[in-house]
Amino acid sequence: MEVRRMSNSxxxxxxxxxxxxxxxxxxxxxxxxxxxxxxxxxxGLSRNSLREAVRAMQAMRILEARQGDGxxxxxxxxxxxxxxxxxxxxxSGPQAVIWFLEIRRMIELHIAGxxxxxxxxxxxxxxxxxxxxxxQAASFDAMMEADTRFHVILAEIxxxxxxxxxxxxxxxxxxRARVWRQQDLAEVCAExxxxxxxxxxxxxxxAKHAMWTHISGVLNWVVxxxxxxxxxxxxxxxxx
Amino acid sequence: MEVRRMSNSxxxxxxxxxxxxxxxxxxxxxxxxxxxxxxxxxxGLSRNSLREAVRAMQAMRILEARQGDGxxxxxxxxxxxxxxxxxxxxxSGPQAVIWFLEIRRMIELHIAGxxxxxxxxxxxxxxxxxxxxxxQAASFDAMMEADTRFHVILAEIxxxxxxxxxxxxxxxxxxRARVWRQQDLAEVCAExxxxxxxxxxxxxxxAKHAMWTHISGVLNWVVxxxxxxxxxxxxxxxxx
DNA sequence: AAGGAAGAAAACATCGGATGATTGTGCGCA
DNA sequence: TGCGCACAATCATCCGATGTTTTCTTCCTT
Numbered sequence: 001m002e003v004r005r006m007s008n009s010x011x012x013x014x015x016x017x018x019x020x021x022x023x024x025x026x027x028x029x030x031x032x033x034x035x036x037x038x039x040x041x042x043x044g045l046s047r048n049s050l051r052e053a054v055r056a057m058q059a060m061r062i063l064e065a066r067q068g069d070g071x072x073x074x075x076x077x078x079x080x081x082x083x084x085x086x087x088x089x090x091x092s093g094p095q096a097v098i099w100f101l102e103i104r105r106m107i108e109l110h111i112a113g114x115x116x117x118x119x120x121x122x123x124x125x126x127x128x129x130x131x132x133x134x135x136q137a138a139s140f141d142a143m144m145e146a147d148t149r150f151h152v153i154l155a156e157i158x159x160x161x162x163x164x165x166x167x168x169x170x171x172x173x174x175x176r177a178r179v180w181r182q183q184d185l186a187e188v189c190a191e192x193x194x195x196x197x198x199x200x201x202x203x204x205x206x207a208k209h210a211m212w213t214h215i216s217g218v219l220n221w222v223v224x225x226x227x228x229x230x231x232x233x234x235x236x237x238x239x240x
Numbered sequence: 241m242e243v244r245r246m247s248n249s250x251x252x253x254x255x256x257x258x259x260x261x262x263x264x265x266x267x268x269x270x271x272x273x274x275x276x277x278x279x280x281x282x283x284g285l286s287r288n289s290l291r292e293a294v295r296a297m298q299a300m301r302i303l304e305a306r307q308g309d310g311x312x313x314x315x316x317x318x319x320x321x322x323x324x325x326x327x328x329x330x331x332s333g334p335q336a337v338i339w340f341l342e343i344r345r346m347i348e349l350h351i352a353g354x355x356x357x358x359x360x361x362x363x364x365x366x367x368x369x370x371x372x373x374x375x376q377a378a379s380f381d382a383m384m385e386a387d388t389r390f391h392v393i394l395a396e397i398x399x400x401x402x403x404x405x406x407x408x409x410x411x412x413x414x415x416r417a418r419v420w421r422q423q424d425l426a427e428v429c430a431e432x433x434x435x436x437x438x439x440x441x442x443x444x445x446x447a448k449h450a451m452w453t454h455i456s457g458v459l460n461w462v463v464x465x466x467x468x469x470x471x472x473x474x475x476x477x478x479x480x
Numbered sequence: 481a482a483g484g485a486a487g488a489a490a491a492c493a494t495c496g497g498a499t500g501a502t503t504g505t506g507c508g509c510a
Numbered sequence: 511t512g513c514g515c516a517c518a519a520t521c522a523t524c525c526g527a528t529g530t531t532t533t534c535t536t537c538c539t540t
Contacts, residue, residue, distance in 0.1 A: 009522070009523090010522080010523070011295065011522080011523090015299075022331055023330060023331055035490080035492085036491075037491090045523080045524090046525075047524090047525090048523070048524070048525085049522080049523060049524075051292060051492085051493085052291060052523095053295075055295055055296045056295045056296055056298065057299070059255075059296035059297070059299045060299055060300070060327065061328075062327065065491095065493090066492075066532070067491065067492040067493065067530070067531045067532065068490065068491055068492065068530080068532025068533060069490085069491070069492080069531085069532055069533065070490085070492080071491090076328065076331050076332075078325070078328045078329065078332055078336050078340075081328040082325065082328075084300060085321060085322065085324075087259055087300065087302065088300075088316065088318045089318065090263060091262055091263055092318050096318055099318075099400045099401065099402045099403065100318075100402065102403070103400065103402060103406070106346065106347070106403075107346070110346045160339045160343065161339065162336065162340065162343060163339065163343055163346075249493065250493080250494070251493080251494090275519080275521085276520075285494080286494060286495045286496070287496085288496085289493080289495080291521085291522085291523095292493095292494095305520095305521065305522090306502085306503070306504095307501070307502045307521040307522065308501080308502040308503025308518095308519065308520055309502085309503055309504065309519085309521080310503095310519090310520065310521080311520090311521080481540100482539105482540085483539090483540085484537105484538085484539085484540100485536100485537085486535100486536085486537085486538100487534105488533105488534085488535080488536095489533085489534075489535090490531100490532085490534085491530100491533095492529105492532090493529075493530070494527100494530090495526100495527080495528075495529090497525085497526090498524080498525080498526105499522100499523080499525100500521105500522075501521085501523090502519100502522090503519085504517105504518090504519080504520100505516105505518080505519095506515105506517085506518100507515090507516085507517100508513105508514090508515085508516105509513090509514085509515105510512090510513085510514105
């Protein structure tokens, strides 16, 4: 499919102008923009076209529009902006899922290593408490929730919110694969225990190795079963 | 700043409906949507509101609208969709820059390790050729270009296009920091040579260690000089 | 004096209708 | 067969209006 060059439309120009004002520091997080009619006049386009520009920037989490109040610059938090990629991940095909899983594995090894090197006693206790909840999970859903929480705690210990957000993003396909794979509780617990042991012992290599094993299980399963990820949901009522 | 819940507007609903049709597989990359007036009627909103929805999805690289032709589902390539985060990275403050650099370092170590483990002779030769160009760079710009290309080649050897895209994304702040830092050619060459040696010798640890050194230089500089990244550009003509 | 309710004002959300600009297709001619 | 032109299709933009939601102001009650 040939990619066409984006036109120099008035709406795109308005988007660029607002973005440039943010880049230059003239507009800052939390600032309120002029009302639509005025902003449109200042940027040189109609109010409807301005609304298209604003809507695009809302989609990118740059602006927030509140009816009855006004339009504001968002907090421009990269971790939140990453969430806009959720759809991209959700619709990725089997090969992309594998790529996302590889990225996930890279991140998980990294944070396991950091946790092993730098964790506090309180942080270790949080992991242990989570591990206890995992071992007592009474359903697949509860197991998946405790599993996810374990990984989120690890990411928080690493202390990079953008990385935490990125991990959550790339974990989407993992959750889908695991629903299909139906790994049992005893196996998940054993894998987490190995990661925990490495972290408790401040053994970076052991923690990383255990995490590699934990994530590679589902990655290898996906590589072997790509068609399982192709199952479409039933279409909604309004078809085109 | 308090985050307000996104309203259930007609435009947001239309966005969700189209996304759901894509998720379900009823709409696929390259498919052409009905003309605006018809699509608006089918989704139950006015044409202007539909255009807002389409514009938002264009911003997210989900749709492509061509005047005189029609509106199409894009190729939904995650690597391309990641580019929409460019703005988020560009406007990130000093702390976020540090987080992005940490992520960059994580990725660079990962790909250096993969390159050392799996490179072909042809791929090693590509890296060597790039290194020769770096050593002969006649300006700072030429040096930065060759440096960037070295990293891109590494990412390509790793064979994960999404990771390549992600690396390019998080490399933005690095380029800004390096323009300020003004590292000299001899030093960059020496650091690349160490990475290359590890890769040539298929020594994963050596390659990773050398890459850690290479990236940590700029990361540590940024940590020590956060104010250098706060310099705003001069504002454009149209101020608000 | 403080809190709640009601109404007005502010501002976005949506609609309908029209014209302008661009792209693709089909036809005619060299 | 290739190129140019005209036309149709469709997005891009604008204008004007009404609807809906949020915030602010005023008044009343405790």
